[in-house]
Amino acid sequence: MLYLAQVHKNEFLNQFQLRLLAREETENMWLIIPEEAFILLGKGKSFTENLLLLVELSPTGEIERLEDATNWVLNLVKAYLTTGITPEFLQQEAERAEQWRQNLTLQNQDLARRSLELEARREQIQALEESLKREKNGFHKEESAGS
Numbered sequence: 301m302l303y304l305a306q307v308h309k310n311e312f313l314n315q316f317q318l319r320l321l322a323r324e325e326t327e328n329m330w331l332i333i334p335e336e337a338f339i340l341l342g343k344g345k346s347f348t349e350n351l352l353l354l355v356e357l358s359p360t361g362e363i364e365r366l367e368d369a370t371n372w373v374l375n376l377v378k379a380y381l382t383t384g385i386t387p388e389f390l391q392q393e394a395e396r397a398e399q400w401r402q403n404l405t406l407q408n409q410d411l412a413r414r415s416l417e418l419e420a421r422r423e424q425i426q427a428l429e430e431s432l433k434r435e436k437n438g439f440h441k442e443e444s445a446g447s
Contacts, residue, residue, distance in 0.1 A: 303355045307347040316341045
């Protein structure tokens with residue numbers, strides 16, 4: 301699993317450690333890790349304090365890969381912040397999409413209602429046609445009987 305982490309110096313143990321900041325859930329969805337979670341890097345490993353790293357952890361929590369997060373952060377800036385995509389913009393787009401979905405649902409319900417009304421009218425017309433045929437046939441029988 302991929303994490304965004306920040307390097308800290310653990311003065312008590314005299315070792316560097318990683319504070320896990322966020323975890324990748326899907327390709328474009330990350331969750332902030334609210335509690336403080338640290339991973340010791342072990343003695344002899346030296347990093348720059350506050351350096352941001354991408355950390356791949358195994359299912360057992362072992363570090364499989366460390367990578368400087370600078371290029372990753374720059375790609376995020378390029379992809380989202382230079383085009384004006386802000387959290388507010390994304391929220392507005394999500395609200396617009398929800399309104400669109402609701403409008404489509406209402407239109408679909410209206411079409412279904414109209415379809416039912418048309419079907420009911422068609423049945424009424426068929427019933428009237430049959431009634432007129434019966435009356436016509438009954439009228440012709442009376443004429444025939446009266447002649």
